[in-house]
Amino acid sequence: FRCGDAESPIGRTRTMPLPHQLPDQVRFAVTSCQNYEQGLFTAYEQMANDDVDLVFHLGDYIYEYEAGRNGKVRTHHGSEIMSLGDYRVRHAQYRSDPLLQNMHALCPWWVTWDDHEFDNNCACDISEESGIDSLSFLTRRANAYQAYYEMMPLRLRQIPRGSDMRLYRSAQFGRLAEFSILDTRQYRTDQPNGDRKSPLNEAALDPTQSMLGTKQRGWLSRNLIRSTATWNVLAQQVMMGMVNRSGDPDNQQYSMDQWPGYAHERMDLLNYIRDRQVSNPVVLTGDIHSNWANELRVDDRQTEQSLVATEFVATSLSSGGNGLDKPKNLDALLAENACVKWHNAERGYIRCDVTPDSWKSDYMVVDDVLKPGGKTFARNSFVVESGSPKLNQA
Structure with missing residues (x-):
């Protein structure tokens, strides 16, 4: 990493080798969505044996729900968390897990939040629930952000200021990779269409809809165009692939909480990446409790368009309990969505090996x-060659 920028396992910065001293390869893990009640953190045992250089955690490090709401193997303490003390206790309960503790001790982590670090499906200062006072909602957000900062490995510059906390930032692994870690919750406009799965209608395509906000989008654009890295990585929360989840062209159901609900900004960003010829763009994603391997176009509905980027979506580590290798309506979903090359709904993480060539x-x-003793193994593998975003079965 660029000297002094690595986020260490104990919570602040540590000095790392200068870029010219780093090897031209890196191994890291991508994970998200670790609900304490819904499953054991078994995957961290294998991750610890993978000898990774770093971990990306892409949101839902904790869940804010009251005890017992989703319990399968263990339970939260207390009611739905609201106060600073509540958030501190919830973080401490999660961090009491020995497998999670061990993984934090082994290597640096790069973290960003999604919604459950604060409140489900939040959008800026807007609650998913009706009748919530904005001031009290922001007070709760200030509590959530303060506890998050205290407990997570973050830089001093990330210290929260009331209900605001700048979490988007960048990191470089020598000349090999430039990582842009995004915040797709704090600055977004409200989800269109009442946050219901919908066609890509006028509301979803509204140019005023923004996932990133003006300042973060400008920062990201500058970061991408200045980068001299071989691989340019967006580490963020919600799926960028424009996926009709129904698999039925006559009943289009796109998630409005994910990038399809902000389709104009999404397509504008991919246009920017394509037109500026950003080197090897890769999107890392969490949130959705399932694995996806996607090839991204400016508009994924237009299959004649050339590919722009690759997206690897990591399933949940435990949220949802045991999942399925082959979800229902899988064949129809794959047939309807040319961007999706593989989809799976088991629990786990993604292990990435990156070199200048692949x-x-x-x-x-x-x-x-x-239950204890679960076995972790590679279900599928994909390779992307430098210079082409096409996914190749390994």
């Missing part, structure tokens, strides 16, 4: 997170 992603899954 990127390999191993989708590591756990056969059982509901």
Whole structure:
């Protein structure tokens, strides 16, 4: 990493080698969505054996729900968390897990939040629930952000200021990779269409809809165009692939909480990446409790368009309990969405090996997170060759 910029396992910065001293290869893990009640953190045991250089955690490090709401193997303490003390206790409960503790001790982590670090499906200062006072909502957000900062490995510059906390930032692994870590919650406009799965209608395509906000989008654009790295990585929360989740062209159902709900900004960003010829763009994503391997176009509905980027979506580490290798309506979903090359709904993480010539992603899954002793193994693997965003089966 650029000297002094690595986020250490104990919570602040540590000095790392200068870029010219770093090897031209890196191995890291990508994970998200670790619900303490819904499954054991078994995957961290194998991750610790993978000898990774770093971990990306892309949101839902904790869940804010009251005890027992989703309990399968263990339970939260207390009611739905609201106060600073509540958030501190919830973080401490999660960090009491020995497998999670060990993984933090082994290597640097790069973290960003999604919604459950604060409140489900939040959008800026807007709650998913009706009748919530904006001032009290922001007071709760200030509590959530303060506890998050205290407990997570973050830089001093990330210190929260009331209900605001700048989490988007960049990191470089020598000349090999430039990582842009995004915040797609704090600055977004409200989800269109009442946050219901919908066609890509006028509301979803509204140019005033923004996932990133003006300042973060400008920062990202500058970061991308200035980069001299071989691989340019967006580490963020919600799926960028424009996926009709129904698999039925006559009943289009796109998630409005994900990038399709902000389709104009999404397409504008991919246009920017394509037109500026950003080197080897790769998107890393969490949130959705399932694995996806996607090839991204400016508009994924237009299959004649050339590919722009690759997206690797990491499933949840434990949220949802045990999942399925082959979800229902899988064949219809793949037939309807040319951008999706693979989809799976088991628990686990992605292990990435990156060199100047190629990127390999191993989708590591756990056969059982509901009891101790679950086995973790590679369910599928994909390779991207430098210079082309096409996904190749490994």
